[in-house]
Amino acid sequence: MTTGGRMAEAPENLGETIYQKLRIDIMMGVLSPGQRLRLDALKRDYAAGASTLREALSRLVAERFVIAEDQRGFKVAPISESGLRDIAALRLLIEEHALALSFAAGTLDWEAAVIAAHHQLDAHEDRLERGDTSGLAAWRESDWKFHQALISACNSRVLMQxxxxxxxxxxxxxxxxxxxxxxxxxxxxxxLMEAALRRDTAAASSMLRHHINAGLAQAIALGNLPADQ
Structure with a gap:
């Protein structure tokens, strides 16, 4: 069965699609930090029913992108300097540990995956460096894939997730x-890629700390984050 020339989505696929759209819009700032998420407006903007939206929003609550308020519905999770500091510290703690495990167990296939992920990321960062911001979503995805590739040999699904x-x-x-x-x-x-290929855990950990802390410092220096939650 088709709708408007496209194959109609199964309910479970529609739910996943709505969840992903909401998640991306929150991450990209389309839905602003602290914004109230009114079901009537979401039903119109995302062409989905109330039950599908509630299910997607509940998943986002579990991931801390959305806050559920008693008797008041949902709102986008706020952001703050202190929140970023906490998340940056937690990311460093997890990623540094996973790097050490991954470097110790990495294979030739793992090296190839790291190189391939870096190649894609470098191409997107080259465009950003030249002032082309049209591919921000692709850069975001490639950045995530590269850092996941670095730790992918850690042999821990819990760490990866x-x-x-x-x-x-x-x-x-x-x-x-x-x-x-x-x-x-x-x-x-x-x-980071070169340290991975050398299995130089100390160099990779040092660079990772610099990488995360420099990004943290720049985000705070720009002044776009409220000081308190």
């Missing part, structure tokens, strides 16, 4: 604060 969740929350701050630093992050990412 925890890192993915924290990384997305960290990226949300970057997207909203407009804290892009491709001229600096390109050599940092290359240094």
């Amino acid at each position: 925890s890192h993915a969740e924290v990384f997305d929350r960290y990226l949300r701050y970057q997207m909203i604060a407009l804290a892009f630093r491709p001229a600096a992050s390109r050599p940092e990412h290359r240094a």
Whole structure:
């Protein structure tokens, strides 16, 4: 059965689609921090029913992108300097540990995956460095894939999932604060890749700390984040 020339989506696929659209719009700042999410408006904007939207919003509550308020519905989770500091510290804690495990167990296939992920990321950062911001969503995805590739040999699904969740929350701050630093992050990412190929855990940990802390400092210096939640 088709609708408007397209194959109609199954209910479970529609629910996943709405969840992903809401999640991306929150991460990209289309839905602003603290914004109330009224079902009537969401039904219109996302062409979905109330039950589908509630299910998607409940998933986003579990991921801390949305807050559920008793008797008042939902709102987008706020952001703040202190929130970014907390998330950056948690990301560093998880990623640094996972890097060490991954470097110890990485295979030739793992090296190839790291190189491929870096190649894609570097191409997107090259465009950003030249002032082309049309591919921000693709850059966001490639940045996530590269950092996931670095830790993908850690042999821990819990670590991988925890890192993915924290990384997305960290990226949300970057997207909203407009804290892009491709001229600096390109050599940092290359240094991380090269450290991975050498299995140099100390160098990778040092660069990762610098990479995250420099991004944190720039996001705060731009002044786009409220001081308190």
